Amino acid sequence: MLFLLPLVCHFLSFSTLLITLNKATSSDVEAAGVAEFLREEDTQSTSGIGSSPQPNRRQSGPLKQKQTVAPLPHTQTSSHEVVFARPLNIAASMTRMSRREIIQNEWNRLARDAGAARIEFINDVDEEEVPPGIGVLFPYLERKYLFDIGIAEPSPMAGCECDGVAGCSKASKCGCCTERKHAYTDQGLFAFNTDEEITECNTYCSCPPKCINRVAQFPRPLPVQIFKTEERGWGARIPVNLVRGRVVGLYTGLLIRREDADKLSGRRASYCFDLDVNEAPDEDPPENAYSVDAYGCGNWTRFINHSCVPNLKIISVVYDTMPQDNMPYIALVATKTIPAYTELTFDYNPSHQIEFEAKRYKEKSKSIMKQSKTRTRCLCGAAQCRKWLSVVA
Numbered sequence: 001m002l003f004l005l006p007l008v009c010h011f012l013s014f015s016t017l018l019i020t021l022n023k024a025t026s027s028d029v030e031a032a033g034v035a036e037f038l039r040e041e042d043t044q045s046t047s048g049i050g051s052s053p054q055p056n057r058r059q060s061g062p063l064k065q066k067q068t069v070a071p072l073p074h075t076q077t078s079s080h081e082v083v084f085a086r087p088l089n090i091a092a093s094m095t096r097m098s099r100r101e102i103i104q105n106e107w108n109r110l111a112r113d114a115g116a117a118r119i120e121f122i123n124d125v126d127e128e129e130v131p132p133g134i135g136v137l138f139p140y141l142e143r144k145y146l147f148d149i150g151i152a153e154p155s156p157m158a159g160c161e162c163d164g165v166a167g168c169s170k171a172s173k174c175g176c177c178t179e180r181k182h183a184y185t186d187q188g189l190f191a192f193n194t195d196e197e198i199t200e201c202n203t204y205c206s207c208p209p210k211c212i213n214r215v216a217q218f219p220r221p222l223p224v225q226i227f228k229t230e231e232r233g234w235g236a237r238i239p240v241n242l243v244r245g246r247v248v249g250l251y252t253g254l255l256i257r258r259e260d261a262d263k264l265s266g267r268r269a270s271y272c273f274d275l276d277v278n279e280a281p282d283e284d285p286p287e288n289a290y291s292v293d294a295y296g297c298g299n300w301t302r303f304i305n306h307s308c309v310p311n312l313k314i315i316s317v318v319y320d321t322m323p324q325d326n327m328p329y330i331a332l333v334a335t336k337t338i339p340a341y342t343e344l345t346f347d348y349n350p351s352h353q354i355e356f357e358a359k360r361y362k363e364k365s366k367s368i369m370k371q372s373k374t375r376t377r378c379l380c381g382a383a384q385c386r387k388w389l390s391v392v393a
């Protein structure tokens with residue numbers, strides 16, 4: 001029997017090697033993905049207006065990232081070296097995997113499953129690895145809501161009967177097109193021609209996926225960076241230039257009843273977004289009014305900070321629910337050309353701007369994003385800053 005021992009040992013070490021090599025393969029893919037993204041970033045940010053100043057970007061950030069994607073050993077060595085060099089490399093990288101990398105990998109896995117582009121966490125300000133409250137148990141939701149207990153997922157709406165090849169090019173004939181006009185241009189950009197909720201075509205429509213009336217429903221094609229700001233916690237930016245009208249993402253989270261949202265306070269309240277597009281401003285909300293609570297689950301958009309002079313605006317879009325269900329998606333749209341790496345912002349209290357201009361601004365009135373009961377100084381830095389983030393009345 002003894003003569004079998006060397007053979008068994010040999011077999012065991014071979015299988016261990018195979019397992020380790022498998023790990024190496026998936027790690028390869030990840031590293032290649034990062035490298036690919038960095039290459040794209042380079043090209044895009046040095047072309048056209050991408051070469052303009054990047055106010056929120058420290059030079060050290062992206063360069064530091066780049067150093068982490070050194071070529072893997074086997075690329076320049078013999079196949080013999082691959083066998084031994086790779087497992088050592090992987091073992092080292094596994095033990096060195098930071099909290100940031102673990103969460104970033106998990107978010108990227110879920111974003112990729114939803115068809116979306118990469119997400120990076122970057123901190124050039126201090127030692128915090130990931131934003132507070134973000135751990136391995138935080139469910140990343142690229143494009144969908146989670147529904148709170150007791151809220152049933154609504155049934156889908158009917159589709160239009162436009163031409164199955166040409167699509168819904170004639171807005172006046174399409175049952176989906178809001179106000180019988182196209183909310184999007186041929187390039188898939190928001191046309192800024194309506195303040196109404198947009199009804200996009202859906203799975204029951206007879207038109208093809210390239211129909212002009214489908215934009216926000218598609219997965220995010222742009223990579224995003226969640227980065228630490230100097231004074232406003234973490235923020236979000238996109239490392240490529242954006243044109244006016246580009247839809248950058250959907251605000252997701254737990255869909256909760258408004259009455260429950262109104263009871264929220266403190267930090268949690270500041271991630272809660274009222275879906276109130278169908279509500280009359282001076283009336284009580286209807287019984288089926290909802291809010292999106294992105295405190296315990298959500299996506300990268302929960303890091304978008306407020307500015308009194310923002311570069312994004314929100315639009316309400318439905319495509320898998322009926323407008324009267326009051327469960328639209330909140331899509332974020334660029335209101336101007338946004339150079340790569342500029343911090344993305346939207347106005348948490350757009351109605352305040354109107355009051356501010358009319359000198360009727362009270363600091364204590366309805367806002368779409370709830371805020372804690374203590375006042376927060378606005379640090380957006382805009383010349384026309386309104387000085388305070390609103391407080392819940």
Ligand SMILES: C[S@@+](CC[C@H](N)C(=O)[O-])C[C@H]1O[C@@H](n2cnc3c(N)ncnc32)[C@H](O)[C@@H]1O
Pocket residue numbers: 131231232233234235270271302303304305306307376377378379380389
């Ligand atoms: C939806 S969160 C935005 C992400 C947040 N910065 C973070 O690190 O998680 C909203 C909170 O961010 C901070 N914030 C956002 N915009 C701000 C601003 N213009 N000035 C000061 N604080 C801001 C406030 O603490 C606010 O309650």
Ligand SMILES: [Zn+2]
Pocket residue numbers: 160162167168176201205207208211212213214
């Ligand atoms: Zn259509």
Ligand SMILES: [Zn+2]
Pocket residue numbers: 160161162167168173174175176177201205207
């Ligand atoms: Zn149609």
Ligand SMILES: [Zn+2]
Pocket residue numbers: 159160161168174175176200201202205206207
């Ligand atoms: Zn349709």
Ligand SMILES: [Zn+2]
Pocket residue numbers: 307308309378379380381382384385386387388
């Ligand atoms: Zn401000």
